[in-house]
Amino acid sequence: MANPFNYDHYCFSCTVLSLLISLHAAATIASQVQANSATTPPLPILPLPSYSQLKWQQREIIMFFHFGVNTFTDSEWGTGQENPAIFNPTVLDAAQWVDTAVQAGVSLVILTAKHHDGFCLWPSKYTDHSVISSPWRNGKGDVVQELVNAANPRGVDVGLYLSPWDRHDPRYGKNKEYNEYYLAQLQELLRKYGSVKEIWFDGAKGSNAPNMTYDFGDWFSLVRELQSSINIFSDAGPDVRWVGNEQGFAGSTCWSTINRTALSIGNASIVGYLNTGDPKGTDWLPPECDVSIRTGWFWHKSQSPKPLHQLLQIYYNSVGRNCVLLLNVPPNPTGLISESDILRLREFRKAVDTVFSSNLAENCSVTASSQRGGKGGGFGPENVVDGDHLWTYWAPSDDDDDKEHHWIEFRASDGPLRFNVVRIQEAIGLGQRIRQHEVYADGKRIASGTTVGHKRLHRLEKGAVHALSVKIKITGSRATPLLSSVGLHFDPFWHPNPNGKPPSKFVH
Ligand SMILES: *[C@@H]1O[C@H](CO)[C@@H](O)[C@H](O)[C@H]1NC(C)=O
Numbered sequence: 001m002a003n004p005f006n007y008d009h010y011c012f013s014c015t016v017l018s019l020l021i022s023l024h025a026a027a028t029i030a031s032q033v034q035a036n037s038a039t040t041p042p043l044p045i046l047p048l049p050s051y052s053q054l055k056w057q058q059r060e061i062i063m064f065f066h067f068g069v070n071t072f073t074d075s076e077w078g079t080g081q082e083n084p085a086i087f088n089p090t091v092l093d094a095a096q097w098v099d100t101a102v103q104a105g106v107s108l109v110i111l112t113a114k115h116h117d118g119f120c121l122w123p124s125k126y127t128d129h130s131v132i133s134s135p136w137r138n139g140k141g142d143v144v145q146e147l148v149n150a151a152n153p154r155g156v157d158v159g160l161y162l163s164p165w166d167r168h169d170p171r172y173g174k175n176k177e178y179n180e181y182y183l184a185q186l187q188e189l190l191r192k193y194g195s196v197k198e199i200w201f202d203g204a205k206g207s208n209a210p211n212m213t214y215d216f217g218d219w220f221s222l223v224r225e226l227q228s229s230i231n232i233f234s235d236a237g238p239d240v241r242w243v244g245n246e247q248g249f250a251g252s253t254c255w256s257t258i259n260r261t262a263l264s265i266g267n268a269s270i271v272g273y274l275n276t277g278d279p280k281g282t283d284w285l286p287p288e289c290d291v292s293i294r295t296g297w298f299w300h301k302s303q304s305p306k307p308l309h310q311l312l313q314i315y316y317n318s319v320g321r322n323c324v325l326l327l328n329v330p331p332n333p334t335g336l337i338s339e340s341d342i343l344r345l346r347e348f349r350k351a352v353d354t355v356f357s358s359n360l361a362e363n364c365s366v367t368a369s370s371q372r373g374g375k376g377g378g379f380g381p382e383n384v385v386d387g388d389h390l391w392t393y394w395a396p397s398d399d400d401d402d403k404e405h406h407w408i409e410f411r412a413s414d415g416p417l418r419f420n421v422v423r424i425q426e427a428i429g430l431g432q433r434i435r436q437h438e439v440y441a442d443g444k445r446i447a448s449g450t451t452v453g454h455k456r457l458h459r460l461e462k463g464a465v466h467a468l469s470v471k472i473k474i475t476g477s478r479a480t481p482l483l484s485s486v487g488l489h490f491d492p493f494w495h496p497n498p499n500g501k502p503p504s505k506f507v508h
């Protein structure tokens, strides 16, 4: 019989030693396993955003200031024959403009340094058709400088628009002379005023304007040389593309990817392509939705700001469709943003915050069809409810057999969830992937769509839903889908018709 207290045939110290050795070995193996076990992120799928494009996308709402001689002539397109003496904003205060932007949650403001009328808001050396010839600040003023001076201390970035079409300058129509003039002004703007984060080019031009070939290639190269972190906007990029309309609406399918070779500036036949992008596109060129808070781009006494429900509709159809919203807010002839616009913007910001500051998904238990690297691998579904909407994400396993049916599910822990907005975000840092997705509440389909990208918002057509579980199925994807954030929100401003269609006046 073995006697536990009989050590006759038992080497105690040997046992302790071998135990220590095996413990040490186990620890060594464990630490090796540990060192090798952090699961690597999945491979990206090209094309990818640049650092500056990614920064731009996260701004979500940026602001345009259309200001110039048109502000004083009650027009949208000046003739170029305006007398600079009419430019006299008596109480211009760029700080008021920037404060308005800050209150609207905007971190980048773009100014029309020169519109089609050719009048320059800065004292350009190359023309006298500018603030120099105006009574404002006795001809010593510089609106661009005042905007920069107001923006810098408020942590707001600046962008500039320099209209290619110039109805004043006699060099317009002479290719060499005008391209020289344009590039000279571009150098002034991009060398004198510090960091410029966006430069805006467009193809707008009257039908009877003289023929003129813009050397866009040279312009873009010079911009790149002078400003390292700038994004160049035009119909055709190269960094940010036009969305194809001025209503602020992206396509319900909206890829950040597109083929740049198929694009050209001022070409009406490409607006549909610009609106939706291209899942096979070889270039990362995300769309910007430019729209004015009023009917016109410039301030007119007869116009007033769009109602809140319309601004929210624009928000859902731009930011909520993978775009940045460029909202124009025109200063008035006194040189201030009108009180009615400020109040409307305040309402708008408050409404957006009301909807999105609370996320009903955050207290749900979250499960998924699979997860990369298994539990503890760092790619679990809980990542979609953390505060990082870019670099932490749920990644299904690459080996998941059912590649077309990845899903993530949210279960309420106490009582049903009441929501009417579903927010889905992709980890676009590794490429835009999702082609098709569906949303279910307690097993019933409540929304479906195609692309997601940086942010996809579904405002539920039938209004609020009460449910204990919400499941998002990814039913089509260019590569393993990566979800960085999901939100279930309640929007108190959303009152859909019983038939599920918005009133016709909202339809564009
Ligand atoms: C512009 O060029 C086109 C083609 O070269 C020509 O048909 C047209 O008459 C020109 N327009 C003007 C305003 O010079």
Ligand SMILES: *[C@@H]1O[C@H](CO)[C@@H](O)[C@H](O)[C@H]1NC(C)=O
Pocket: 262, 263, 264, 267, 269, 270
């Ligand atoms: C406009 O775009 C279409 C489609 O890419 C192209 O075929 C056409 O040549 C373009 N036109 C101009 C004037 O660039």
Ligand SMILES: *[C@@H]1O[C@H](CO)[C@@H](O)[C@H](O)[C@H]1NC(C)=O
Pocket: 258, 259, 262, 278, 280, 281, 282
């Ligand atoms: C865009 O380019 C890709 C790669 O060359 C091509 O497969 C795709 O068909 C192009 N898209 C269009 C609309 O031509």
Ligand SMILES: *[C@@H]1O[C@H](CO)[C@@H](O)[C@H](O)[C@H]1NC(C)=O
Pocket: 358, 359, 360, 361, 362, 363
């Ligand atoms: C989630 O739970 C916390 C702690 O109970 C609570 O403070 C918070 O309001 C809850 N969030 C939501 C969106 O209900």
